[in-house]
Amino acid sequence: MLPRVDVEIRFSPSGRRVRVPEGTNLLAAIRQAGLPVASACGADGTCGRCGVRILDGGDGLAESQAESDVRRRNRVASGLRLACRVAARRDLEVTASYW
Numbered sequence: 001m002l003p004r005v006d007v008e009i010r011f012s013p014s015g016r017r018v019r020v021p022e023g024t025n026l027l028a029a030i031r032q033a034g035l036p037v038a039s040a041c042g043a044d045g046t047c048g049r050c051g052v053r054i055l056d057g058g059d060g061l062a063e064s065q066a067e068s069d070v071r072r073r074n075r076v077a078s079g080l081r082l083a084c085r086v087a088a089r090r091d092l093e094v095t096a097s098y099w
């Protein structure tokens with residue numbers, strides 16, 4: 001069994017940080033940090049409400065066609081990623097307009 005690898009998610013502008021197992025989705029990390037995040041679909045990836053901006057570490061976090069379709073259908077602002085669809089594979093810095 002491979003050892004568990006944790007990654008650190010930093011939240012701007014508060015500076016709050018959480019460590020989560022690699023692959024945890026950002027929505028879960030945000031909730032673990034105690035920060036508010038909108039979600040009308042229960043993290044089903046359909047409502048487009050959980051948009052966040054990845055400030056650092058997001059290079060190479062490819063967007064799936066499904067995420068792209070949901071963002072377009074829900075008119076999610078350019079540059080935002082759906083927190084429930086992004087798996088944290090490395091340390092990230094994230095922000096939302098309402099934090």
Ligand code: FES
Nearest residue numbers: 045047048050084
């Ligand atoms: S919580 Fe609905 S799309 Fe992410």
